[in-house]
Structure formats: structure tokens, C-alpha cells
Amino acid sequence: MGSTRRAKSAYFSMMLSLDGQGTLVDQLVRALRAEIRKSGEGARMPPTRTLAKDLGLSRNTVIAAYAELANEGLIASHFGGGSFVSGMEKAARPEPAESDDEALVPSSSEPRLSDFARRLRSLDASPILERPELQYDFRYGLPVVGDFPFAAWSRIVARRATIGSVSVLGYGDAAGYMPLRVEIAEYLRRARGIVCSADQVVIVSGSQQALDLAARILINAGDHVALEEPTYEGAREAFAAAGARVLPVPVDRDGLQVERLPARTPRCRALYVTPSHQFPTGAVLSAPRRAALLEWARAHGSYVIEDDYDGELRYDIRPIEAIKGADVDDRVIYVGTMSKVLFPSMRLGYLVSPRPLLDSFVTAKHVCDRLTPMLLQMSLADFMSQGHFSRHLLRAKRLCAQRRTALLQATGQFLGNRVTIEGANAGIHVMMWAEDRPASDVPQMIRAAAERGVGIYPISPYFLEAPERAGFLLGYASMEEKMIGEGIERLAKVICGA
């Protein structure tokens, strides 16, 4: 069956001709659109992986093109994988007056899904799974384990779990538990230069929920949203699921190239940006660009979603304030998370809303899931007010700095000029580019590393247009220094021994 599918896709690929106009995604969309019109309804589309290989494109280019076609209602995905040609944009919304017969058509096994669900299917959104068999796992997003004050946290949670008053156990304010919002507002003022009142702080279930809520309240299907290229996949998922047309804006060593934001059209409803430590490149947005970005947002009436996912963790460089701190026009939605400084499975994040959006965020949160669990909100408020949070942050910063140094030293020692490291002055990850190795070597390098017990992860999922060089995202927060050194030494055999 694999070979049949392969043969069909090769046939399909032969039919496609890219016209060289605009981005590769645009070209591919046009070519596929033409081919789809010739195919009958229900014709199977080649798998993204196969088509990418056939055409010599990155898989993300193909995924982006499929997402656009799904958005247009031209294709949909089958349960269990695969996309097929669909006339659904018409079929999906029958006019009652015209569809007397359609109502009694027996249900097929293929459910009719919403546009949102069809976009989800083309997203290929799936978490990077744990690989416990790997002794040296440089997976990004793992927490800084080892120095977290579990005893204090457990004590706090246990105490909060014994309090049985109705007000603690019932439904609370959708915006969150006020003492926690006060703690966070105070922390943001002190640590991130943001002056806001506690009532502008909305507690959410992790920063992903903040992104989803922002997408839902700002974006209609078909609206434009600007994203950094490359960018965080969770943001791309949230906006693509909302039906946004994504405009990638390139990033260089000074962060987002603000001058390349659309000057007039299309009008972007929102811009998602990681100014303190660009994800994944690690660039810090320069001061002139910060000012230009805020001016662009004001002039366009766009909202800026500032994801400050690891703004607290900085090393050689002086702390840089959040752009929300300079947001005199109230156009920045600031998003923060406890996932990096505490741990992801806590599922606690927050946003600071511009005044005109506050009501929408709170109502959206209420309709989506009422409120974030009170046990966690109250426990975190205690954890912060008792000083555990700021002490842990200091310890985590010190520990991450040591681990970062270990990574940089080992890389210098074992890999020398065979790799380039970027984005090391903040956060808990770096980008590693293997010099002289093309992107097509990446799958084989990942396999070879895994055989030596080392987990490395490709950079390509964060790009719409995959880079030509072999690149990797390496997280180091959860690994001890000794393990980092050994892991890099083993990795060197993979990279240099080719």
C-alpha cells in the first residue's frame, strides 16, 4: 500500500508546475488549486511528506499550502490520515430552503466537521513526545528540574486542598483569583517593567490558552496575522486554526525585521512577536525596532501579542524590558507563562490585556472553560507571596546559566567550528547549525544521534520555508552539566563523523 500511495503521489507531483511568482507556498497553492479542479471530489491528495520529497520542498511548505487549501474548502482530511479533494465549501453550509432532501441523507462514517476542525486536521499539530529511551535528551520545553522547591510547593498545595469553604470550591471569577493577579502585576512591574493594574491581568491555563483566546477574539477566518519567520509552533497553530492568513516576517540578529511588516496592505489584525528572546532564533529585538513596532501597531490599528515566554532568564546581557512597558497606546497583549520558570504541567499562564479588550478576554475565558483551577491559582499565589517564586527564579537562572556554559564549552571543545550556536544569551535553548551539512541530512543525523542515546530536534518545524542548512533546536534546562558535556561529545561523533 505504501508503494501504491507513493506511485500516485509521484504522478500527482509530475502534474504540478510552480510558476516562480511569490513565495513557494503561494506557488504551490496555485499549482495544487489547478490540479484539484481537474480531480474529482474525493480524490486523494498525496501525503505532505511524500509531496515535499517529490518536489524538493520542505514539508512545512506543503503543510502551509494544504492549510490554505483547507481554508478555502478545497481539501479536507480523512480520519486516520490523508487529505482528499472536497467540494465542501458549498456542501458545508446548506441553505435550509434548498436542502429539503439533504436533511434525510443517512449519516456517513465521515463526519461533517466545522471549518475550524478541518483546519486543525491540516495543521499536523501534535506534541513532541517524550523519548525516555534517550539518555541525553536535548528536547526543548522540559522544565528546570532538580532545584524546584517541591517540599514548599507540596506543603502549600496540601494546605490549600484542605480548605473546604464554598467560595474556594465553587465557581470563581473567570479573570482569575485576585490575590494571584495582584502578585503577578507586582512581579511584572518589578521584573519586566510593566505597569498595569491587577484587574488587567487575566489568569489562563497556560500561554497556549492566551494565544487561542487572542486568536478567537481578534481574528475572523481570512484575516491576516503577521508572525515571525521562524516562530513558535503553538502560535502558528492557534492562528491557523482560527483561519488566519499568516504573513511570515523575517527575523535577523536584531529580531523581527519590523521594516518588512506590511506597510499598507494587507491589514494585519495582529502581530505575534517574541521580542525578549525570539523563538527559536534567540535574537533580542533592538531598541529602534521596538519603537518602530509600536508605531506600526498604532498606525495600523493592529494588536501586538508579546509572548514573553522566557524573558526572566537572561545571562551575559542586561535585562531588557518587555515592550508592553512602553505601550502608551495600549495595543500590546502581553502573554506570560509559568511553564519555563516553574514547569509546563502546572498549566498556568497569564495575559495583560489592553483596556478595550479586557471584557472580551474575560467573557471568552468564561465561555471556554469558566476559570483556571482554583487549587493551582491559590497555591501559586501563596508560593509567590511567601517568596518561593522569586527565590526559585534566582536559583533557576543560576542553574540555567551553568548549564548554558556547559553546553557552550562542550560545543567549543568537541564541535569547534563545525557548528554555529545562536541565541545563547537568554532562555533555555539554543539553535545549533551544522556547517557544511544540508537540511536533507537532518533525519539521518537525528537517527544516528538517537543510536548514541542523544535526542536532538530539527529546527524546520518552526520555519514556513525550511532553511537549507541542517539546524537543530537544543534545550538544556533539565540536564545536568555533566550530562550536557557527555551528550555533546556523543553528538560530535554524529556531526563530525559523517
Next chain:
Amino acid sequence: MGSTRRAKSAYFSMMLSLDGQGTLVDQLVRALRAEIRKSGEGARMPPTRTLAKDLGLSRNTVIAAYAELANEGLIASHFGGGSFVSGMEKAARPEPAESDDEALVPSSSEPRLSDFARRLRSLDASPILERPELQYDFRYGLPVVGDFPFAAWSRIVARRATIGSVSVLGYGDAAGYMPLRVEIAEYLRRARGIVCSADQVVIVSGSQQALDLAARILINAGDHVALEEPTYEGAREAFAAAGARVLPVPVDRDGLQVERLPARTPRCRALYVTPSHQFPTGAVLSAPRRAALLEWARAHGSYVIEDDYDGELRYDIRPIEAIKGADVDDRVIYVGTMSKVLFPSMRLGYLVSPRPLLDSFVTAKHVCDRLTPMLLQMSLADFMSQGHFSRHLLRAKRLCAQRRTALLQATGQFLGNRVTIEGANAGIHVMMWAEDRPASDVPQMIRAAAERGVGIYPISPYFLEAPERAGFLLGYASMEEKMIGEGIERLAKVICGA
């Protein structure tokens, strides 16, 4: 300012004439549509409360009409209250090619929101706030406090909070923690007659999230959804926010009048139903109607969302299985919650997904908020596997039965035939109808009760068409028997002393 607004609304109301065709909501929508066309963009709509009063309609009728108009893009809501006439359906989606000038229009203080956010604004969705000043609060949704095994729960949570492995703290499966899913599948088989495998169980952050996810993956704006009339406001919010056209289907003593579901058109994408204990009437869906409902879903290719929010708590009557148990065509999305049997602020619910939707539910959960907090999932799994859950359920059932008896006895003693009680054979609430008192007396009765320290809540928010009699929803789960008796005695003075 209040009087100016009042005068304008009275003028506006005078202009409206209802044509007597169809439901009151339909008539009002048509009348308002005509009036809006005459008004200029930006004209202020009268507040729903005022217009309802002027026209002698229930406020819910007006809210439903405004929601429909917002859905059509004819009106929008101002931050801080009030709706205004809008030409936004066109303005909201500028075609880039035609909007060269629009892009540089400076931002106004009124943000441009998504259709979703505009629908939220017209929803009037706000939680019923706690009223701690009331000594006898019959608010629905308060937990069964007093017998929850806080010591065991706290011990379990504390132990889980000290476990610091990467796999516990990192990102997990969006569908939920597998041991918890296994516990829930086993519980559903034993207690609710549902045979499903653990991988069909998706853990969500409260049943509201299950409803929101179902609305998002099944509904496009403009699709029809059938809801019981009256129904749970959280379901109406989730579907209305998704842009569904809501078809109310009446309920009688045997539950949803299945024969009144649309026979041919419009085609309903989903039906939301509470068969075990209709919310809020308390009716139990009869066996013939259950079969007819499943047959209707099969014939129409519709999904049934079965909200079994309190199916565990039954008194004089034998337990009735969930309709999911008879769902041979795999068309029922079963939704359960820990809010009633444990407590709401835990924010833990689950759904059992039909196979063809499972993938969509899990991806939607992943994109919305990644996963439900692991500390709570793991703790609940322990709480269940150690037997605390089933023991608590038995105790809670006994306690609620006693409280229910206290409520019925006190009502008989102090109110006699001045009220009718409905829906008392299950759950943790009843409906109380005050005989000989019109619905217009409700606000005054609520005030008079509050003056005597008694919290009572109107039935009208659950109806699209408000009933003519004065009706109240009384929750009793969190009140001790003595307090229930005293509360009803005080309430009798309000109801009989008029």
C-alpha cells in the same frame, strides 16, 4: 443620563411593531432589523433590560434577538455596555485589494473584534456571583460541602506535588493522563452503563470546555443546533458564541419532546440534551423518546451532546443509564463533570468521543490549552483508584437525599399548595413555581427574600421564552438540613405574604 437613555429607548420601542408571525424572538428580530436599517451607523440600541420592559417581553427574548442581530453583523456592543448599529459585516473583512487606504487609518479607541467576540458581547454571559451576605443561599452549583474527604484529598495532592520527574512536569498527552482515563471508563461502565475504551475518554477542564470544544469542531457560524427549552445557560453560551442558530425544542414531564425536533429542515448539526435529569426542569427522558432521539440523530447525521451533569445523584427512582450506553451508531458525545460530585473549582470534566471525532477533539484540546493540569489529573486518578471517589459518591448521595427531603418537607409545611416543586427525583436542585404570582413579581420577590437573608434565583435565564409564572431554581447541595428548613420558612413569608 439614565433618563436620556430611557427616553431614547421609549422612542425606539414606539417605532417597533411585532407582526405576530413565528416566535417572539423572530418577530422582534424582524422589527429591529427594519428599524436598524433606518438608523445610521453607530446609533445606540436601547439596553436589553429597558427594551424588554418597554415592550412587555422577557429580557431573554430581547437578548436572543440582539444575539441574532449581532450574528448578522447588524449591531455590535460597546465596551462598557450598550449595543450600537454597525455596518460591520462588510467593514469587518476588507478585501486587501480594495482597502489600500483603510490600512493606514489610525486606530480608534473601539477595537475591531472578531465575529466570535462580538457574539460574546451580546451573550450577556456572566457568572452568578456569590452573595456571602445571604445566610440561606439556595444558589445552584454550590458543591456538596461538609462530607468531602479533604484529608485524603490533601494527602494525595501533597504526595503528587512532591514528584518531580520530567514526565510529570512536562507536556503530556492532550487527551489526558491515561490512568485517569482508565478509571473514568471503568466508572462509566459500572455506574452509567457506558461501554467505552479509555482512549475514547478525553479529559477536559470542566464540562464547559467539552461543550466549547464540541461547538468548535461541529459548528460553523450559521449552522443550526437544537437545544432543550429551557436549557443550561453554559451550553447556550458555547453554541451561540460559535455562531450557531439555536432551535429551541420544548420539554415536558418526559423530557425533550423528541417528536418536535426538526423532521427535515433545517438540518441540525448537533442536539444538546440532558436526558438523565433535564436541566433545569428535572424531567427524565422517557425510554421511547430515547430510542426516537437516537434514531433521529442517525437519520439526520447529527451529533447528540449528552450532558450527564448529575446522573449519579438519583433518589426515589431507579438509576437510568446514559443514552450513550445505547449509542450503537456512535453519534453521542457524552459529557461528564466532577463539578457536582466533587466540586466546581477543581475544573475537571471528561467527554467520551465517537470514534470519528476523537482525533478532532484531541487536536482541538491541544491547540486550545495543551492539556488539563497534571497535578489534578494524577490526584484524581489516585482519588478514584484508592476508592475515595466511590465512597464519597455514596455519602454525597445520602447527604443530598436528606437535604432534598428536608427541602420537600419544609416546602410542604410552610408553603403547601402555594408552590409547585418539579424535578426533585434527581440532582441537587429543584424548580419552584409560585402559584398565582406572575413572572413580573420575580425581581421584587428576590429582593424581599434577600432582605430576610434568603438567596433565590429566577428560572428565566434558562428559557428563551420566559414563562409567565414566577419560577425559581433552588440548589440545596451545600446547605445543612436545619438551614434548608429555616430558609424555606423565611421564604414562605415572601411568597405567602404578598
